[in-house]
Amino acid sequence: MDPLDAVALARIQFGLNIAFHILFPTITIALAWILVYFRVRYARTGDGGWLATYRLWTKVFALSFAMGVVSGIVMAFQFGANWPGYMNKVGNIAGPLLAYEILTAFFLEATFLGVMLYGMNRVPGWMHLGATVLVAIGTTISAFWILALNSWMQTPLGHVVADGQIVAGDWWQVIFNPSFPYRLVHMMLASGLTASFLVAGLSAWRLLQSAEDVAAEKTLRTGVGIAALLVPLQILIGDLHGLNTLEHQPAKIAAIEAIWKTEKAVPLVLLAIPNDEKRSNDFALEIPKGASLILKHDPDAELQGIDAFAPDTPPVAPVFFAFRVMVGTGLLMLLLSWTGVWTLRRGARPPRWLLWAFAGFTFSGWVATLAGWLVTEIGRQPWLVTGVLRTQDAAGATSEAALGASLTGYVITYGLMLGAYTVVLTHLAGQGSAPPEPNPAGAAAGAAAGAAV
Amino acid sequence: MTPDLALVFTVLMGLAILAYVVLDGYDLGVGMLMPAATEREQDSMVASIGPFWDANETWLALGVGLLLVGFPQAYGMILGALYLPVAVMLIGLMFRGAAYELRIKAEGWHRELWNWLFWFGSFLASLAQGLMLGRYITGFEPGFGYLLFAVLVAGGLCGGYVLLGATWLVMKTEGKLRRKAIGWARWGLLWVALGVALVSVATPAASETVRDKWFDFPRTLPLMLLPAASVMAGIGVWRASGRLKRGEHAPQWAPFAGAVAIYVLAFVGLAYSLFPYVVMDRLTIWEAAAHPSSLKAVLAVALVVLPFIVAYTAFSYRVFWGKVGSGTGE
Numbered sequence: 001m002d003p004l005d006a007v008a009l010a011r012i013q014f015g016l017n018i019a020f021h022i023l024f025p026t027i028t029i030a031l032a033w034i035l036v037y038f039r040v041r042y043a044r045t046g047d048g049g050w051l052a053t054y055r056l057w058t059k060v061f062a063l064s065f066a067m068g069v070v071s072g073i074v075m076a077f078q079f080g081a082n083w084p085g086y087m088n089k090v091g092n093i094a095g096p097l098l099a100y101e102i103l104t105a106f107f108l109e110a111t112f113l114g115v116m117l118y119g120m121n122r123v124p125g126w127m128h129l130g131a132t133v134l135v136a137i138g139t140t141i142s143a144f145w146i147l148a149l150n151s152w153m154q155t156p157l158g159h160v161v162a163d164g165q166i167v168a169g170d171w172w173q174v175i176f177n178p179s180f181p182y183r184l185v186h187m188m189l190a191s192g193l194t195a196s197f198l199v200a201g202l203s204a205w206r207l208l209q210s211a212e213d214v215a216a217e218k219t220l221r222t223g224v225g226i227a228a229l230l231v232p233l234q235i236l237i238g239d240l241h242g243l244n245t246l247e248h249q250p251a252k253i254a255a256i257e258a259i260w261k262t263e264k265a266v267p268l269v270l271l272a273i274p275n276d277e278k279r280s281n282d283f284a285l286e287i288p289k290g291a292s293l294i295l296k297h298d299p300d301a302e303l304q305g306i307d308a309f310a311p312d313t314p315p316v317a318p319v320f321f322a323f324r325v326m327v328g329t330g331l332l333m334l335l336l337s338w339t340g341v342w343t344l345r346r347g348a349r350p351p352r353w354l355l356w357a358f359a360g361f362t363f364s365g366w367v368a369t370l371a372g373w374l375v376t377e378i379g380r381q382p383w384l385v386t387g388v389l390r391t392q393d394a395a396g397a398t399s400e401a402a403l404g405a406s407l408t409g410y411v412i413t414y415g416l417m418l419g420a421y422t423v424v425l426t427h428l429a430g431q432g433s434a435p436p437e438p439n440p441a442g443a444a445a446g447a448a449a450g451a452a453v
Numbered sequence: 454m455t456p457d458l459a460l461v462f463t464v465l466m467g468l469a470i471l472a473y474v475v476l477d478g479y480d481l482g483v484g485m486l487m488p489a490a491t492e493r494e495q496d497s498m499v500a501s502i503g504p505f506w507d508a509n510e511t512w513l514a515l516g517v518g519l520l521l522v523g524f525p526q527a528y529g530m531i532l533g534a535l536y537l538p539v540a541v542m543l544i545g546l547m548f549r550g551a552a553y554e555l556r557i558k559a560e561g562w563h564r565e566l567w568n569w570l571f572w573f574g575s576f577l578a579s580l581a582q583g584l585m586l587g588r589y590i591t592g593f594e595p596g597f598g599y600l601l602f603a604v605l606v607a608g609g610l611c612g613g614y615v616l617l618g619a620t621w622l623v624m625k626t627e628g629k630l631r632r633k634a635i636g637w638a639r640w641g642l643l644w645v646a647l648g649v650a651l652v653s654v655a656t657p658a659a660s661e662t663v664r665d666k667w668f669d670f671p672r673t674l675p676l677m678l679l680p681a682a683s684v685m686a687g688i689g690v691w692r693a694s695g696r697l698k699r700g701e702h703a704p705q706w707a708p709f710a711g712a713v714a715i716y717v718l719a720f721v722g723l724a725y726s727l728f729p730y731v732v733m734d735r736l737t738i739w740e741a742a743a744h745p746s747s748l749k750a751v752l753a754v755a756l757v758v759l760p761f762i763v764a765y766t767a768f769s770y771r772v773f774w775g776k777v778g779s780g781t782g783e
């Protein structure tokens with residue numbers, strides 16, 4: 001394939017756009033619920049410290065949310081602009097699911113975000129708390145619909161052909177398709193981990209600069225605690241997700257495990273250099289019979305290799321490496337969060353090495369999440385909708401010049417936005433949660449409203 | 454008789470786009486007016502749109518979403534033909550949204566940079582939307598004349614957004630800024646009047662279909678009510694802002710309401726020109742409509758959910774009713 005033909009450019013462009021977009025939902029989906037927690041603590045205790053914490057993290061949230069919204073609007077256009085064949089072929093399924101997301105989630109979150117950010121002095125405390133909860137519900141509903149669609153593309157079910165078009169025969173089956181429950185839970189947990197490491201990391205950053213900040217220590221503990229709770233769950237769900245994939249998309253598992261030939265007693269490949277041209281591993285570090293044992297719970301069981309699915313096979317190397325990046329990050333997260341809980345037990349002050357470690361892991365959730373999506377999406381190739389539509393058949397007739405020009409524009413825009421975002425985030429964290437209160441009257445009204453909850 | 458689903462979707466989509474143009478129109482307009490204000494005034498201007506801009510932009514997602522669901526084939530055709538202006542619009546909207554949040558958090562020259570990007574993004578997005586509209590009306594015909602026409606429409610639309618933005622500020626701000634906004638609104642109105650006049654003359658010249666529709670004799674007479682009503686609304690805006698300027702009694706919201714009326718009338722005129730095409734002269738709404746099963750699936754949910762959306766949007770405007778202070782918007 002000519003590396004810069006129109007299909008390749010369209011794929012790069014779509015991949016770049018969605019990868020940029022997903023960075024922000026992964027934060028906002030779970031951070032919204034963490035904010036609910038801060039807000040409830042404040043309503044319960046009336047403690048100004050919780051209010052300041054809530055205010056600080058609301059700023060982080062508002063910034064991430066804005067980035068999510070604007071990059072999301074881009075996504076709504078990308079489908080038609082880059083994949084007209086996709087809409088022509090499966091538009092009767094994708095369309096309604098996307099519309100449900102807009103109708104039931106986007107308006108809800110965007111409208112109540114206004115009340116949540118600017119309404120604290122204008123509505124009673126219970127209403128403000130309600131707005132915070134509705135924003136969190138909105139982001140979760142949004143994840144529900146978009147993941148239903150993505151899961152349907154992975155493991156389609158419930159569709160029929162009518163009047164020469166693909167339409168939904170049974171919406172229940174379309175939505176609750178076989179991989180959906182796993183993907184939804186796995187993604188929600190990924191979001192929880194991304195947000196909790198962000199909270200812990202930025203709080204650690206603050207404590208490195210000003211060790212006496214009590215509020216930052218509280219949020220550090222919150223972040224570390226949530227992470228320690230979620231990582232083991234994520235590993236468990238990831239394992240179940242993999243078994244489900246083995247059932248429905250065995251070619252993807254063959255790529256993940258770099259198994260080229262169908263064999264019995266297949267070894268587990270820990271590390272290797274898969275070579276897509278020679279269709280074998282250049283080098284491999286293996287555990288004998290490991291893969292058969294893990295995937296089939298029988299050391300001598302037979303596993304299908306890539307050869308069983310030719311010619312419809314995904315590229316092995318990127319899937320293989322991305323999977324190891326995800327799992328590797330997950331294991332490091334486990335190690336770090338449990339070390340954190342142990343070190344901070346019974347109110348111990350955090351040592352500097354721990355703070356540095358968490359500061360370094362601030363954006364680790366992004367790494368694992370992007371790696372996970374790469375496994376999922378590249379592992380599905382050459383299909384766009386498994387067994388229904390090939391990626392190649394979905395591309396449009398946009399000229400390479402137009403694609404190239406817009407791609408350049410997006411790359412520059414995203415680079416600038418991402419740079420500014422991370423700088424501002426660390427800057428906010430450096431300032432801490434209790435800047436001089438510019439508006440004492442407003443704060444008093446806020447406290448009174450809070451006490452009324 | 455089964456309801457005509459394609460028609461129902463056309464109406465819904467039209468309403469979503471109209472809501473978008475009016476709602477995001479005023480906040481894009483406020484963005485374009487930034488360079489004309491002092492730093493303190495800029496803070497008030499930005500604060501006046503703070504609680505709303507995000508939800509306003511969601512109407513764009515709904516409009517394009519309904520196009521996607523209702524008319525998948527047209528969706529591919531339109532977005533394919535408008536690939537570059539769409540990309541420019543999206544980049545403009547991204548700069549604007551990010552700059553909005555970042556300027557609140559920045560200080561010194563950073564703040565000025567983000568202010569500038571906020572203006573630039575608003576302007577870029579408005580311009581691109583105007584170009585899209587201009588290309589759309591003429592069915593994406595190639596050629597220099599058609600391109601010129603699109604530029605004309607883009608100029609007119611920017612003027613319209615400035616008018617909406619300025620009248621919004623008349624309603625939401627006080628003191629010196631409000632006096633300035635009254636002046637901007639009057640300039641914006643003249644700009645719109647010129648733009649609408651030029652576009653009204655150019656459109657029938659550019660499209661035979663439109664010409665036939667508007668100058669089909671007996672029908673022409675009732676149609677003339679539309680331009681007449683627009684002129685009335687324009688005069689209304691002019692006089693109401695004049696009264697406010699002189700400090701006489703007039704409702705604060707009157708200029709904004711007048712500007713919205715102009716938009717609604719222009720929209721009705723446009724819809725009449727295009728109907729029943731979803732892609733001018735090429736694809737009618739019935740030819741492009743998606744499978745009835747998916748139209749029904751969306752309609753069922755939309756009819757339940759839309760009243761809620763309208764209700765809580767109204768709630769939000771009620772909560773933030775009245776003048777903004779001059780804070781940084783937090």
Ligand code: HDD
Nearest residue numbers: 025065068069072073075076106110139142143146511514
């Ligand atoms: C797992 C979650 C997830 C995934 C996979 C996607 N999104 Fe997203 N999206 C969200 C989760 C989300 C969110 C949490 O609801 C956002 C992000 C932050 C935010 O502000 O809302 C959002 C915002 C957002 C918006 C703006 C909404 C608004 O105005 O409030 C649009 C139009 C889209 N997205 C569209 C898409 C499309 C077309 C996607 C698929 C290709 C997509 N998103 C993938």
Ligand code: HEM
Nearest residue numbers: 011014015018019022146147149150370373374377378391
């Ligand atoms: C409902 C949600 C999603 C849909 C409908 C979707 C759809 C698609 C489509 C149409 C392609 C093009 C095929 C190709 O380029 O090979 C693609 C590829 C890709 N998607 Fe997704 N995707 C979704 C979610 C995501 C998310 C959340 C990510 C997160 C980062 C993601 C990452 C990618 C990447 C990196 C590619 C490029 C892979 C490649 O080129 O081989 N996708 N996806």
Ligand code: HEM
Nearest residue numbers: 183186190193235238239242245327330368369372373376
């Ligand atoms: C450590 C053990 C983990 C295992 C065994 C695991 C397993 C898997 C598997 C098998 C897939 C591909 C499923 C498919 O496409 O069919 C996947 C995808 C994914 N993983 Fe993991 N994972 C682990 C950790 C993590 C962590 C720590 C994160 C993020 C914080 C994460 C985020 C994701 C995401 C976002 C996807 C793509 C969405 C999806 O398909 O659910 N994973 N994971």
